[in-house]
Amino acid sequence: MSVETTNKDLDKKDYTGVNEYIKKVLSMIEKDEITKEDAEWITRETVDGFREHVNPGFLDYRKSVTKDKQFAAVEWSDSGSCFKDVNGKEYIDCLGGFGIYNVGHRNPKVMKAVTDQLSRQALHSQDLLDPLRAMLAKILAEITPGDLKYSFFVNSGTESIEAALKLAKMYSDRTTFIATTRAFHGKSLGSLSATAKGVFRKPFLPMIQGFRHIPFGDIEMMRKTFGSCALVGEDVNAVILEPIQGEGGVMLPPDGYLKEVRALCDEFGALLIFDEVQTGMGRTGTMFAADGYDVVPDILCLAKAFGGGIMPAGAVVATEEVFRSLFPNPFMHTTTFGGNPLACAAAIATINVLIEEKLPERSAEVGEYLLGKLRNVAENFPEQVLEIRGKGLLIGVEFHTDEIGYEVSKGLFDNGVLVAGTLVNSKTFRIEPPLTISIEEVDKVVETFKLVLEKLNTN
Template sequence: MTSRTYELDRAHVFHSWSAQASLDPLVITKAHGSAVWDDAGHRYLDFASQLVFTNIGHQHPDVVEAIREQAATLCTIAPQHANDARSEAARLIAGLAPEGLDHVFFTNGGAEAVEHAVRMARLHTGRIKVLSRYRSYHGGTATAVNVTGDPRRWPNDYGAAGTAKFFGPFLYRSEFDATTEDEECRRALRHLRRTVELEGPATVAAIILETVPGTAGVMPPPPGYLAGVREICDEHGIVMILDEVMAGFGRTGAWLALDHYGVRPDLITFAKGVTSGYVPLGGVVISRGIHQTFAHRPYPGGLTYSGHPLACATAVATIQVMRDERIVERSAQVGGEVLGPGLRALAERHPCVGEVRGLGTFWALELVSDRATKDPLAPYGGSSATMDAIAAACRREGLLPFVNANRIHVVPPCNVSDADVAEGLEILDHALRLGDAVSPD
């Protein structure tokens, strides 16, 4: 029987990134830990962490209680006033950033964080142009979608929005004919350097990168790449922005993904995991140099809900839970000892798996019709009958996957149990047989 919730959704809700007539959304009625339940009582392992944000799992009681307590004390206040939740959240977040990034500008989410980081970089440098990589995603608002490097940009691409693209390192589908990670790193940096030179260094305000690209394919950069980008930025007075919206707050087995690479950017954007998605919050962590630009010059930007008390109290509670329960360490452990080895074992059994990539609780399976040619099971930015069938098989057996083009992203909560990982991998094992059916192997 169709529920009233479903009927009202189809009658009145306009969904993002979707053709409205073809939608058939699950009605989710409750969630706990690494699982959600639909209105028929069916349980699903959430191996998407929704949109890769429930880093501490669903309905953590300490965070839920912190939201209740804040609501009883101070639900909301305008951003020009100080409040304890915002002050403490800013202190904790700045404390996770590299030395010298001391201030936090709060937004409602990741796209707004990117918008403001780019604005800060442009005002700080007096330049307009922003460089970003193909195979990236930075958000759906005007500037964020124009620096995005995946096909969702195309219908929204303004062409003259002051952005330019370059190829980042991705050895599996190398644009540089590289055969090793070292070659890929050196050639990708040479390509970026030439791009800066030909775009005009004096015109470039910022280079923005996802520390580990997420939606575009979970592609950890090779050793030395981010340090090389930092060097190029320093040579030309370019602001380096690292987008940690998806990769931050434990997802890669570190507090911030940049911790793996020993690099210090000028600006860091964050969102998602900072509150485990319980209440929307994002922001920009700002270096002292850029902060000084606006010490005596008003920053021309703001939001009605910047540093909203409910959101900031949620961030404080989430960070505390992550510390108390060692969730960052758990993410690293489960990735290194359980999830990573389990996914590599799947690749050995299934010829449709071309590559396994990831770290922490941030992984992707690259699915191909032929390992030799690396032909993807779906076109970049699209889907296919085979990928749709694999996703449907996962859902039938009780797994919510994160599927994008020819990839299955395996991104459970950072504190997922070994038992839930084993259950999820077993379901994937069954579903991937549908991909093997089109492989010549």
């Protein structure tokens, strides 16, 4: 078949039907209010679309989907600490997009910064110097711990980990990385090599070489691993840690552990990478978890809440000593959309909100209040609840079994509270609401938690 014939055949494709569908979707997007009929159509199209064109597995995973998979709670709008589904039911968001809504849903300052920038320029040319990237980097140098100075901007947490690992490799010819069990650092091949969850790793083995995993919190095992690696000529390049493990179940480090890790890295000439994708931006009661533990890493990874819940955005911030390996050729690691003007505007406004509204401090205060209230409830249900732990507004509720955890998270959802518990892994669910959550909303979450446990206890 000739090229001309092929092109003619392609030209004959009729897009009329799909374009009519597109126009209907766009008409839904522009509506301020939707009707009951609109809601039914949106729900049906969403469920069918996931089944036929996204991934039917999500219909088994989402606790908002009925057993016959014909109905689901479909989110449609949000503001403050809540969001609504297409039928107008409101939910208190204690999942927070796994930690992206630190400054609240659709924070007006962040929205304004992004729309103001959008009215002038959305993306950069890639050739001229873009001002907001420079300004955001300067701001980060001011607010991050110690002598962290240079920033590389990305679109997601996984990308920030990839950049950090490559930066560490550029800095040193050492090839060994130490990560910890239960760690989660992302799912691209590089970040997945640091991630510890076998179910995510096994289908993609072998991973990137050189990663060793040791138990989180075990400083003696880490010391022995450093020593063993040195003895066999496979010296450690870097240790990568979440200061508090999020996906792993909100696992807090033992007292003094992070400082001891820092000392070991210094002793053996290795770098320390903190993955603060989830713990950063005020989540744990200080601007960064590193601040709360008084430890300065060589490389700091940020994302999730970095874009204010408006834009996908992340950053890797490093010391000049580490970052200078990229000075001779800054194109050794690049990204088309990372550090774009809209993302930078969102991040700058987010930092402004965190500082002016004292949200890290608020996270510490409200988190302590919520933690105490939840523990008071849990004392009456020892056969269901194993432990409640957390720091700031990153809280983990651990149950005796996955089944109990799922039933509680489902019960909370049915009563208008969304937590990070799923059918896949519910033994521990996370509570990480916007740092702007009101005390009244916190009290309602606690009351609902008690109600669900009481109902579960009587069944």
